[in-house]
Amino acid sequence: MERTPAVAIAGAGIGGLTAALLLARAGFQVDLFERQPALTEAGAGIQLTPNAARVLDSLGLGKAIAARASTPRALIVRSGRSGRRIATMPLGENFERGFGLPYRTIHRADLQRILAEAAVAEAAIDLHLGATIAGFASHERGLTAIVETGGRDREIGPDALIGADGVGSDLRALIPGAAERRPSLRTAWRTLIPATDLPSGVPLDIVGLWLGSAGHVVHYPIRSGETLNVVAVIRDEPKPGRSDADVLWRRIGHWAKPILALLAAATDWQAWPISTVDPRGPWTDGRFALLGDAAHAMSPFIAQGGAMAIEDAAVLARRLAAQRHDPAAALAAYEAERRPRVRRVWRTAETTADLYHMGLLTGAVRNAGMRFLGGRALLNRYGWIYRWTPGG
Numbered sequence: 464m465e466r467t468p469a470v471a472i473a474g475a476g477i478g479g480l481t482a483a484l485l486l487a488r489a490g491f492q493v494d495l496f497e498r499q500p501a502l503t504e505a506g507a508g509i510q511l512t513p514n515a516a517r518v519l520d521s522l523g524l525g526k527a528i529a530a531r532a533s534t535p536r537a538l539i540v541r542s543g544r545s546g547r548r549i550a551t552m553p554l555g556e557n558f559e560r561g562f563g564l565p566y567r568t569i570h571r572a573d574l575q576r577i578l579a580e581a582a583v584a585e586a587a588i589d590l591h592l593g594a595t596i597a598g599f600a601s602h603e604r605g606l607t608a609i610v611e612t613g614g615r616d617r618e619i620g621p622d623a624l625i626g627a628d629g630v631g632s633d634l635r636a637l638i639p640g641a642a643e644r645r646p647s648l649r650t651a652w653r654t655l656i657p658a659t660d661l662p663s664g665v666p667l668d669i670v671g672l673w674l675g676s677a678g679h680v681v682h683y684p685i686r687s688g689e690t691l692n693v694v695a696v697i698r699d700e701p702k703p704g705r706s707d708a709d710v711l712w713r714r715i716g717h718w719a720k721p722i723l724a725l726l727a728a729a730t731d732w733q734a735w736p737i738s739t740v741d742p743r744g745p746w747t748d749g750r751f752a753l754l755g756d757a758a759h760a761m762s763p764f765i766a767q768g769g770a771m772a773i774e775d776a777a778v779l780a781r782r783l784a785a786q787r788h789d790p791a792a793a794l795a796a797y798e799a800e801r802r803p804r805v806r807r808v809w810r811t812a813e814t815t816a817d818l819y820h821m822g823l824l825t826g827a828v829r830n831a832g833m834r835f836l837g838g839r840a841l842l843n844r845y846g847w848i849y850r851w852t853p854g855g
């Protein structure tokens with residue numbers, strides 16, 4: 464009888480969990496290693512666009528996600544200074560008709576729980592918590608990886624090893640010539656505000672986007688409108704974990720009253736320094752491949768980092784299934800298929816960062832241009848991202 468091919472994955476974030484599920488369904492035995500002793504996600508939201516949702520739907524998770532997610536009716540862009548509306552992008556039925564699936568927002572912990580429960584229920588997946596992939600070596604017989612658990616090391620010999628270990632990936636550095644993590648000098652300040660603590664008039668059925676030269680603010684509902692997820696991205700020296708938000712007020716304290724009142728309702732801010740990984744660096748080395756942020760962490764300005772990790776997982780599983788007897792060739796084909804799209808998305812995130820944080824004069828020109836184009840046309844500029852399907 465033919466042996467079931469085995470894949471080991473480092474990291475049980477959104478990317479690693481999705482890859483584990485897709486590989487298990489494709490007939491692989493999967494060992495999923497997570498260095499944290501428990502699966503925990505940041506107290507924050509995530510926007511789930513159709514390109515990512517299509518993959519999660521293919522795993523039969525659509526219903527569970529829809530039950531926990533919110534479906535905003537529009538994305539409303541405003542000037543941070545004046546509060547004036549610049550554009551309204553329709554995200555409701557029109558969006559679903561145009562792109563095949565709704566635009567959803569969900570708590571990260573809810574998404575991770577849905578993925579983790581599905582993984583635990585899958586007989587072909589062994590989830591190892593508190594277990595770090597500490598390194599690997601390729602040789603003529605294949606690949607050997609070191610698993611470190613509770614201070615003890617052991618060796619495993621999977622047919623393929625996937626590094627889904629996030630932007631701070633230690634495994635990335637083991638690929639000769641790999642790209643390095645680059646700080647962006649921007650910090651995302653994140654908070655969750657219970658709907659009951661919000662000032663009156665804050666809409667709980669839209670994505671709000673406020674633009675200014677010092678930064679921008681995004682807010683959207685999660686948990687069916689029980690909670691508002693708020694992210695303020697400002698130019699800043701990154702200091703991980705910092706929670707005093709004074710710098711936020713110094714940068715945008717002169718903004719319009721409604722957005723300042725909303726921000727003032729927050730009691731607990733978490734700083735998340737943004738860094739990126741250039742997607743042009745190599746992602747694979749023989750039977751080893753990077754996936755998600757480990758390969759190509761991007762600025763969060765178009766809300767696609769997690770979506771790209773999910774897309775990566777779909778292509779990786781399809782390529783490995785198509786070439787089970789030659790994992791190195793399958794991983795090389797995965798990298799070749801993914802890189803052009805990821806590079807385009809990554810660049811779009813960077814140019815959007817420049818667009819959002821334009822100075823006063825150029826910002827006024829941007830606002831006029833956005834008003835002229837209108838919300839529907841602005842949204843359609845991202846259609847190539849949302850229409851992606853996992854079939855290739």
Ligand SMILES: Cc1cc2nc3c(=O)[nH]c(=O)nc-3n(C[C@H](O)[C@H](O)[C@H](O)COP(=O)(O)OP(=O)(O)OC[C@H]3O[C@@H](n4cnc5c(N)ncnc54)[C@H](O)[C@@H]3O)c2cc1C
Nearest residue numbers: 474476477478498510596628629651755756766768769770
């Ligand atoms: C402010 C902000 C807003 C964002 N908003 C969105 C959005 O709306 N939509 C979207 O799609 N994306 C968004 N993103 C991007 C998204 O959060 C990331 O792209 C996504 O979480 C990456 O997932 P991942 O699985 O690649 O990595 P991670 O989620 O970082 O998971 C990596 C995992 O690997 C584990 N690990 C690390 N090293 C090892 C090891 N050696 N062995 C075992 N385990 C290991 C870690 O503990 C971790 O659990 C946003 C990002 C930011 C900063």
